[in-house]
Amino acid sequence: xxxxxxxxxxxxxxxxxxxxxxxxxxxxxxxxxxxxxxxxxxxxxxxxxxxxxxxxxxxxxxxxxxxxxxxxxxxxxxxxxxxxxxxxxxxxxxxxxxxxxxxxxxxxxxxxxxxxxxxxxxxxxxxxxxxxxxxxxxxxxxxxxxxxxxxxxxxxxxxxxxxxxxxxxxxxxxxxxxxxxxxxxxxxxxxxxxxxxxxxxxxxxxxxxxxxxxxxxxxxxxxxxxxxxxxxxxxxxxxxxxxxxxxxxxxxxxxxxxxxxxxxxxxxxxxxxxxxxxxxxxxxxxxxxxxxxxxxxxxxxxxxxxxxxxxxxxxxxxxxxxxxxxxxxxxxxxxxxxxxxxxxxxxxxxxxxxxxxxxxxxxxxxxxxxxxxxxxxxxxxxxxxxxxxxxxxxxxxxxxxxxxxxxxxxxxxxxxxxxxxxxxxxxxxxxxxxxxxxxxxxxxxxxxxxxxxxxxxxxxxxxxxxxxxxxxxxxxxx
Amino acid sequence: xxxxxxxxxxxxxxxxxxxxxxxxxxxxxxxxxxxxxxxxxxxxxxxxxxxxxxxxxxxxxxxxxxxxxxxxxxxxxxxxxxxxxxxxxxxxxxxxxxxxxxxxxxxxxxxxxxxxxxxxxxxxxxxxxxxxxxxxxxxxxxxxxxxxxxxxxxxxxxxxxxxxxxxxxxxxxxxxxxxxxxxxxxxxxxxxxxxxxxxxxxxxxxxxxxxxxxxxxxxxxxxxxxxxxxxxxxxxxxxxxxxxxxxxxxxxxxxxxxxxxxxxxxxxxxxxxxxxxxxxxxxxxxxxxxxxxxxxxxxxxxxxxxxxxxxxxxxxxxxxxxxxxxxxxxxxxxxxxxxxxxxxxxxxxxxxxxxxxxxx
Numbered sequence: 118x119x120x121x122x123x124x125x126x127x128x129x130x131x132x133x134x135x136x137x138x139x140x141x142x143x144x145x146x147x148x149x150x151x152x153x154x155x156x157x158x159x160x161x162x163x164x165x166x167x168x169x170x171x172x173x174x175x176x177x178x179x180x181x182x183x184x185x186x187x188x189x190x191x192x193x194x195x196x197x198x199x200x201x202x203x204x205x206x207x208x209x210x211x212x213x214x215x216x217x218x219x220x221x222x223x224x225x226x227x228x229x230x231x232x233x234x235x236x237x238x239x240x241x242x243x244x245x246x247x248x249x250x251x252x253x254x255x256x257x258x259x260x261x262x263x264x265x266x267x268x269x270x271x272x273x274x275x276x277x278x279x280x281x282x283x284x285x286x287x288x289x290x291x292x293x294x295x296x297x298x299x300x301x302x303x304x305x306x307x308x309x310x311x312x313x314x315x316x317x318x319x320x321x322x323x324x325x326x327x328x329x330x331x332x333x334x335x336x337x338x339x340x341x342x343x344x345x346x347x348x349x350x351x352x353x354x355x356x357x358x359x360x361x362x363x364x365x366x367x368x369x370x371x372x373x374x375x376x377x378x379x380x381x382x383x384x385x386x387x388x389x390x391x392x393x394x395x396x397x398x399x400x401x402x403x404x405x406x407x408x409x410x411x412x413x414x415x416x417x418x419x420x421x422x423x424x425x426x427x428x429x430x431x432x433x434x435x436x437x438x439x440x441x442x443x444x445x446x447x448x449x450x451x452x453x454x455x456x457x458x459x460x461x462x463x464x465x466x467x468x469x470x471x472x473x474x475x476x477x478x479x480x481x482x483x484x485x486x487x488x489x490x491x492x493x494x495x496x497x498x499x500x501x502x503x504x505x506x507x508x509x510x511x512x513x514x515x516x517x518x519x520x521x522x523x524x525x526x527x528x529x530x531x532x533x534x535x536x537x538x539x540x541x542x543x544x545x546x547x548x549x550x551x552x553x554x555x556x557x558x559x560x561x562x563x564x565x566x567x568x569x570x571x572x573x574x575x576x577x578x579x580x581x582x583x584x585x586x587x588x589x590x591x592x593x594x595x
Numbered sequence: 596x597x598x599x600x601x602x603x604x605x606x607x608x609x610x611x612x613x614x615x616x617x618x619x620x621x622x623x624x625x626x627x628x629x630x631x632x633x634x635x636x637x638x639x640x641x642x643x644x645x646x647x648x649x650x651x652x653x654x655x656x657x658x659x660x661x662x663x664x665x666x667x668x669x670x671x672x673x674x675x676x677x678x679x680x681x682x683x684x685x686x687x688x689x690x691x692x693x694x695x696x697x698x699x700x701x702x703x704x705x706x707x708x709x710x711x712x713x714x715x716x717x718x719x720x721x722x723x724x725x726x727x728x729x730x731x732x733x734x735x736x737x738x739x740x741x742x743x744x745x746x747x748x749x750x751x752x753x754x755x756x757x758x759x760x761x762x763x764x765x766x767x768x769x770x771x772x773x774x775x776x777x778x779x780x781x782x783x784x785x786x787x788x789x790x791x792x793x794x795x796x797x798x799x800x801x802x803x804x805x806x807x808x809x810x811x812x813x814x815x816x817x818x819x820x821x822x823x824x825x826x827x828x829x830x831x832x833x834x835x836x837x838x839x840x841x842x843x844x845x846x847x848x849x850x851x852x853x854x855x856x857x858x859x860x861x862x863x864x865x866x867x868x869x870x871x872x873x874x875x876x877x878x879x880x881x882x883x884x885x886x887x888x889x890x891x892x893x894x895x896x897x898x899x900x901x902x903x904x905x906x907x908x909x910x911x912x913x914x915x916x917x918x919x920x921x922x923x924x925x926x927x928x929x930x931x932x933x934x935x936x937x938x939x940x941x942x943x944x945x946x947x948x949x950x951x952x953x954x955x
Contacts, residue, residue, distance in 0.1 A: 164732055543633060
């Protein structure tokens with residue numbers, strides 16, 4: 118009955134169409150802003166000699182907080198990578214969040230760690246700290262390993278915030294391989310601010326490390342992943358980072374500094390209450406510190422650095438990918454609910470008027486609308502109400518737009534950082550651009566729908582979302 | 596009515612069809628562009644590799660050739676054919692600067708001579724007159740790297756430009772060319788001198804002869820706090836004990852960051868005269884200033900200050916107590932901490948064990 122009503126049918130189909138058109142237009146606008154801003158960034162920084170900060174005694178000290186949970190397979194190499202960063206003043210706080218594997222034993226052996234007396238200033242509540250370890254070897258004096266009861270990633274990060282005594286903290290995923298100059302590039306925005314706006318956070322580009330060659334914790338050779346899903350994520354990351362976040366940074370509306378790598382003002386993080394123990398702790402934190410600054414009438418900026426700074430292993434199986442996207446969706450929903458008072462709230466400026474509604478309507482609602490559109494399509498087939506000519510035309514339009522968007526991100530990559538130097542990579546990417554909308558995208562959408570479903574019905578909303586690691590192509594660290 | 600809907604539907608099909616064609620055509624163009632960009636880059640990289648090899652040989656002959664003017668001229672002339680092609684010229688310039696960056700003395704002078712002789716100066720001057728700010732910066736960088744004096748006035752104009760990036764680069768270029776004298780711009784600076792710019796300026800001036808350092812007393816009284824902070828850094832780098840009295844006055848400055856940095860400089864310069872004032876101001880200072888003061892005691896305090904420090908252990912405060920214990924350890928060593936242990940609360944004893952085992 119319902120699907121025989123012309124008015125309802127028209128309303129639904131027109132609604133979906135308008136939503137899609139607005140979404141596509143938004144992407145185009147963001148891409149244009151991103152392109153302009155990336156061009157400006159590249160010009161501005163083409164003269165910069167980052168080693169000048171490296172040599173300066175006035176360079177700010179940074180604490181790197183790296184939480185780890187059951188990362189035994191790669192932990193030694195990950196820590197080695199962190200210890201070989203190009204920066205003068207920094208320390209590495211590795212938080213072992215109650216791992217049930219032999220991560221801690223491996224660390225103790227590899228870095229000659231010994232237990233030390235350590236009193237912690239518990240500014241943020243965390244699970245119990247079992248022990249603090251330092252290395253007996255002078256070459257590893259920067260390293261401090263904190264062993265604590267399991268409390269989740271946010272809890273581990275809060276423990277790191279309690280221990281750090283420095284104004285700047287880099288919160289990273291321990292499995293990431295940082296570019297040696299990552300901290301140098303990230304610290305610059307905190308130092309170059311001439312206006313009254315205080316830089317409170319900086320995020321960087323995350324790249325896909327699957328199939329790359331890593332030696333002694335350093336990225337030696339960038340390779341295109343061999344696995345289909347990983348390859349699809351290369352494209353996805355390119356689109357997200359090259360074409361989206363730079364625009365949000367320009368608009369000072371960036372809500373997400375990836376949990377994989379972010380540099381923050383520690384005092385503001387603590388004043389705002391530290392990480393919230395939810396699955397999407399990264400997006401929630403940025404939203405909260407932005408709110409905190411606005412409520413305290415302080416001018417601030419969250420900046421984004423388009424240089425490739427951090428390489429991470431992405432899921433290679435549908436099961437792990439599904440879990441990851443499910444977790445991301447739940448995290449986003451929780452953040453949207455916690456900060457619902459931002460919704461079109463002009464007192465929060467850009468945050469309330471643009472950023473929050475964008476996340477609400479596009480990041481959260483888009484997969485739901487897409488899923489509902491597919492359901493609507495199936496129902497229309499059942500009732501024999503499909504206009505096949507329109508359907509084919511619209512589907513082709515969406516598909517060609519998706520291809521265009523991916524193509525632009527590939528061109529942007531070629532014009533900027535061109536990390537994939539192998540000759541046939543472009544052909545491979547072209548093939549995946551054509552294929553991805555049929556396989557990868559529907560699966561990601563479905564995982565997001567499951568995330569929504571689980572958020573409503575599942576009790577277990579807080580977990581690390583374990584990821585099965587395959588490890589990098591690497592050499593053993595002695 | 597039906598006719599209208601039919602028209603509307605036809606129009607819609609045409610619009611969507613056009614969009615498909617537009618998206619597809621742009622996609623194909625974008626892909627082709629990506630292939631062209633990659634091909635061009637790879638070709639240029641190969642060309643550059645070959646050229647750099649050729650230039651290395653030419654530079655080695657030029658730099659280590661005889662001082663005889665005629666022979667030098669012959670060596671120099673070998674570069675000239677490369678200045679006719681834009682790409683070759685850019686690689687030659689790049690190589691020249693790469694070598695110049697690591698050279699000093701006669702070799703640097705020889706490279707400067709080559710830079711002038713090959714007409715690169717005019718190119719650089721053209722660049723600073725470009726309408727594009729990033730080209731202007733390249734020009735300024737080249738001219739200042741080669742210390743070309745007669746362009747200082749042109750660059751000075753750019754140091755007042757509205758573009759913040761251009762302005763900063765012009766300040767740096769002027770300091771490179773004119774030395775300390777160029778720091779005059781600080782007298783009239785109304786905007787904040789960013790920490791980044793301060794680092795870059797310090798990196799440049801640290802190699803200058805401090806005898807030529809201009810008087811800084813007036814700048815320490817500047818209303819622009821960023822300038823005061825910058826001068827404090829200069830005082831630290833050049834160990835300017837002569838500014839002692841002015842530095843001590845800054846302990847009463849309204850800006851907390853200035854107070855903190857001043858305490859840091861007093862410690863670095865070992866100005867013990869400041870101890871009495873710092874002790875006097877301690878109780879009415881903010882916690883961050885107190886912490887910095889306690890840290891300073893570790894650098895300049897004597898045994899008599901131990902009593903003052905021990906007094907700060909009467910109340911438990913994690914940060915204050917931790918710093919006090921660290922300072923006592925620095926002044927008197929671990930032995931003194933052992934002596935203090937019985938008089939401390941259990942929480943403080945934990946802090947003491949923490950301090951005993953750390954490397955600070």
